[in-house]
Amino acid sequence: MRVALFVPCYVDQFYPHVAIAALAVLERLGVSVEVPDGAACCGQPPANAGYAKQAQSTLDRFVDQYQRYDRVIVLSGSCAVHVKRHAGARVAECTTEFCCYLHDEIGVARVAALGASFNKRVAVHIGCHGLRGLGLAKPSELQAAPFDKVRVLLDAIRGVDVAELSRVDECCGFGGSFAVGEPDVSTKMGRDRLRDYRTHEAQAVVSTDMSCVMHLDGIARREQIGLPMYHIAELIAGTAASR
Amino acid sequence: MSARDAILGAVRAARPPAVVAPATRPAAASDQSLLIDCFAVAATAAGAVVTRCAANDIAIHVPTSAPRVLSAVPGIPSTVAIPDDPRALADLTLFVCQAALGVAENGGVWVATNDAWYRAALFLAERVVIVLAESTIVSDLHEAYTRIDIRATSFGAFVAGPSKTADIEQALVIGAHGPNELTLIVVA
Amino acid sequence: MTQRSLELPVLHSRRVDHAAAAATFTRDVPRTDWHDDALWFVREKRDRAAATVADWEALRQQASSIKEHALSHLDEYLEQFEAQAVRNGMHVHWARDADEHNRIVHDVLEQAGARRMVKSKSMLTEECGLNPYLQSRGIEVIDTDLGERIVQLREEGPSHIVMPAIHLKREEVGDTFHEHLGTPAGLADPIALTRAAREHLRAKFLAADATLTGMNFAIAETGGFVVCTNEGNADLGMSLAPVHIASVGIEKVIPRAEDLPVFLRLLARSATGQALTVYTTHVHGPREGQALHVILVDNGRSRQLAREEFWTSLKCIRCGACMNTCPVYRRSGGHSYGSTVPGPIGSVLTPGLDLERYASLPFASTLCGSCTAVCPVKIDLDAQLYRWRQRVTQAGLSSTTKSVASKAGAQLLTRPRLFRLAGAFARFGLRRMPSRVIRLAAGPWAKTRDLPSAPSESFRSWYRHNRSAAGES
Secondary structure, X not given: OOEEEEOOHHHXXXXXXXXXXXXXXXXXXXXXXXXXXXXXXXXHHHHHHHHHHXXXXXXXXXXXXXXXXXXXXXXXXXXXXXXXHHOOHHHHHHEEEHHHHHHHHHOHHHHHOOOOEOOOEEEEEOOHHHHHHHOOEOOOOOOOOOOEHHHHXXXXXXXOEEOOOOOOOOOOOOOOOHHHHOHHHHHHHHHHHHHHHHHOOOOEEEEOOHHHHHHHHHHHHHOOOOOOEEEHHHHHHOOOOOO | OOHHHHHHHHHHHHOOOOOOOOOOOOOOOOOHHHHHHHHHHHHHHOOOEEEEEOXXXXXXXXXXXXXXXXXXXXXXXXXXXXXXXXXXXXXXXXXXXXXXXXXXXXXXXXXXXXXXXXXXXXXXXXXXXXXXXXXXXXXXXXXXXXXXXXXXXXXXXEEOOOOEEOOOOOOOEEOOOOOOEEEEEXXX | OOOOOOOOOOOOOOOOOHHHHHHHHXXXXXXXXXXXXXXXXXXXXXXXXXXXXXXXXXXXXXXXXHHHHHHHOHHHHHHHHHHHHHHXXXXXXXXXXXXXXXXXXXXHHHHHOOOEEEEOOOHHHHHHOHHHHHHOOOOEEEEOOHHHHHHHHOOOOOXXXXXXXXXXXXXXXXXXXXXXXXXXXXXXXXXXXXXXXXXXXXXXXXXXXXXXXXXXXEEOOOOEEEEEEOOOHHHHHHHHOOEEEEEEEHHHEEOOHHHHHHHHHHXXXXXXXXXXXXXXXXXOOOOOOOEEEEEEEOOOHHHHHOOOOOHHHHHOOOOOHHHHHOHHHHXXXXXXXXXXXXXXXXXXXXXXXXXXXXXXXXHOOOOOOHHHHHOOOOOOHHHHHHHHHHHHHHOOOOOHHHHHHHHHHHHHHHOHHHHHHHHHHHHHHHHHOOHHHHHHHHOHHHHHOOOOOOOOOOHHHHHHHHOOOOOOO
């Protein structure tokens, strides 16, 4: 089985440490991962901004690059959803997100065996596309048996204390072009999430999507709220505390 | 071309490929003894006062001190006459009537009539008392609709509690434009 | 033969700028929090109510299927409804658009010599601009839903389709009632204010020559309709007025009586968290001596039906759950959408009426998908918002800067080498430029957010130096 890791454009440029951590985790789990070079982006940002037609060539390039793989692990919920919804059948089928892959195909026992620890109270933010688009957890709106793949993975990390929030899965307000097109509501939404985290005494934020983090962390740093933020891969890799 | 023809023509041209109607859900079987309690809880949550009694004791539970009473229930006397113009019931204090059935999941009762005065009294009276037999309480609305014929009368309503509103700052106010109080007498 | 085309009327009217309206709204932070909390509270009530229905998700699916079936046979069900309604003693009229609807209402009132009309909630009549049309012709129109009456007295539109005055504080209502109903200055207690409204409106009900209601559902099989209220206002109108006009959008027709419980079990729970509204009134004929007129209104609905990507938005049963859950609606208020129906469903229904005017609405969203998850009839709202965005840009209605930036961005993302170069350049800039300059260049983002700190090396560069095997491309 040929497995590839797709590192989203903004993670590649601004959060390489997250990709390094994710790669380390996969390698330690015994997954032989390739990171091909030829496609930088899945095309989601312009597509969501209304330029799906212009972004088609970007997506085509992605498909071209990744269609030879049996499994494409995407380090972002929103990118994974975009590919699964808009790419051709084979690539869509083979594409999965990092947490989904760990939970569904590796299994939490093997992740726990990595022996990661993180002794902090954390607020968890599952990006909306990963949550409602990929089924990373039961969305709060849905009347169904509860499940939370991210929580299962976090429970496999020693010392993690997950904060119960007032609003379990409200959107952070990033929304791609929304962040600049509707900056006031976007910022307000981000501030409200941060307030929820602080009210529940979170010492760190753990997310499945660095795009959400880029927005929340951007606000936190501007307002000098000392709340470090990580991708869950960093906790599993054990690289979070040292950053 | 008439508006009717234009609209129907536009709809015919526009309509998407046929979607098959889903199969009807079978009505759920239910334990009658539990239903009455369930109904009482739901009706109370909706703001109604729920009283259970034997058939002979209905009159005891109807407030007799009300000055202007109109009753559609045998054995409960009216103190006003049925008017020709329903507007004459504007200052009605109490209206007593019957429901054909009750619905456990929402505490609603089915009141239906062709009579203009009956319908008006149900909304004009300050207080309303509705009598229903406990044997007519069904589990949910699916079951209710198998028992009623909504076309049989020009008016029929599920009544679930006294009138209310939360339109001012979400503050719940019991008694909006319709009755301020609803009492349900569930008869064994 | 069906014509499943995408027809977009582009009327040159003043554009709604949701972002600008939202900027004004959010400036009052405590008020934004108050509005947001009020609506979130309703969302939570909805969650609790939904949890009491064991087969909630199956019920949603059934409701969705019934609606899709009905819409795909809409002409047949409309004809059946008309025939049965006439059999029940109703007069049935058809209106192609808002103007025709308003003229029909006026004609009916004229012929009956009616000068005073009481109205219960009907978003359709808001859409048609009925009130000003009648008022300019000397007809007194009183909105009797308490929330609607409040905004009517204030000469505002409703900000929510179920809770029209959700944007107002009790003191503001108190001021309005003091000015128009003579309640004591400073009286802000909701109970006292409601009692004052009750008295005021009771007089209107008794004096009304006519009443106009909407319909929550029109039933083809039986030729009747259902009106749901908590206040009893629709019923007071219907029980007393000699003329009853009932207006309905053509998409509201459902096939059979036995379909009603599916929708009724979903509607109030989705809207306010109640198991059922206080009154679920079924009308199958006029009162004795009363004239009952039904008006079936198109006003753009058949055009929406023809849109393959958007027709399922017509399943909407007007519960408002999408508004209550939408994090953007809660923080910008209904008025910021500039449309009769705001929020996610408004942003999917309204662009079809005037794409240029409402071009900003599909972008008033993060596409979080919460609306789709609460919709009782499973409209894929977030997917339709995405599709409307494509229509807006293809029609050339995006702002020039956005258009240029996005197209350039798309080009960049397709060319990995160019992207890497741009990324390296950006990171270099971030590390070396003064923060003032960075903030300027970064535009709206940097007004309230810091940019990410810039690593010296991209992941790809790190991978090449630390991992990459020869021959990989």
